[in-house]
Amino acid sequence: MMSSASTCHIPLVDLSLQHAEIAAEVAEGIERVISTGAFVLGPDVTEFEREFAEYCGVAHCVGVANGTDAIELALRAIGVGPSDEVIIPANTFAATAGGVVRAGATPALVDCDPRYLLIDAQQIEARITSKTKAIIPVHMYGQLAPMPELLEIAQRYGLRVVEDGAQSQGADRDGRRSGAWGDLAATSFYPGKNLGAYGDGGAVLTDDSRLAGAVQRLRNHGGTAKYQHDQVGFNSRLDTMQAAFLRAKLRRLDKWNDLRREAAERYDDLLAGIPGVTRPAVSAGNLHVWHLYVVRVPRRDEVLARLNDGDVSAGIHYPVPIHLLGAYVHLGSGPGTFPNAERLAGEILSLPIYPGITPVQQERVVEHLAEALR
């Protein structure tokens, strides 16, 4: 029996619930930063970097301005530049490809597997050329890419691995966290992420102190000591206030990820009897953190329109694979090149999920979805 209908709108993400829990710490953080004047690379940044590195199980975290910069700076730190190729999945957010291009290199795309929607490790070797320098696995929707297989390939061909962990803070595979697999990892603290700031933010994680130093220089005008600029760098620092907010959220990340997992399990149960819906699958060994709960449905655009016309906000992550986006058509991969990514782009539908979504809200989402599918 579904619960009685209320007419409240159900958003795709509701950040106000998280804010209510940390409001006092946010206010204290603002006061601390303003009263000390430590606006840029202040103590909260250093503390957050230490805490997040420890949380992820790596030696170093370097806070940067956003997740796209994190990808670019991580690639630059390992010397990726013009004439290099970097392997990425075809079904990711545009920023993964953007980070590669901004480092001066060319993205080489690989299709995803049709079950988990993660980069298909079996198709990677065919894309490796003499120009390939690195692989960027993307931990899509909150579960890790097939890292053991991928690291084996990278090692065999002498390639570097830079994780794109923008959607996977707190996820792990066989107990090893997102961010602790690659030579480096990039992540994003865009507000809607599992660990989201109150504006833009990002970080690079690594165990290698030399690479951490390279990213520290790149993010801060090419030097770490005042007025010593050893190279041309960027202004890409994690803002101190954002770091203060992220520290408050990091303390609750595991609890919030547990709530996301409970919500995902509830969707799994509620959707079990709905014809036409393919539920998301979790790859063995993965602890999923459900940044997004992505189902597959027939007549997706019509279903999405019906949900959004009603009480339920749903989304598509992402409607166009990288090779078919205007910015990347010059890569020369036309329609039909990556059949899984292309087919899935027409079927995927992200349902509302966030810590604090209620069982009643989820029942209503599923009621509306079932109705839209009839």
Ligand SMILES: Cc1ncc(COP(=O)(O)O)c(C=O)c1O
């Ligand atoms: C998979 C992925 N990579 C990279 C990014 C880029 O992060 P940002 O928006 O912080 O630049 C995002 C999020 O926006 C993302 O989802």
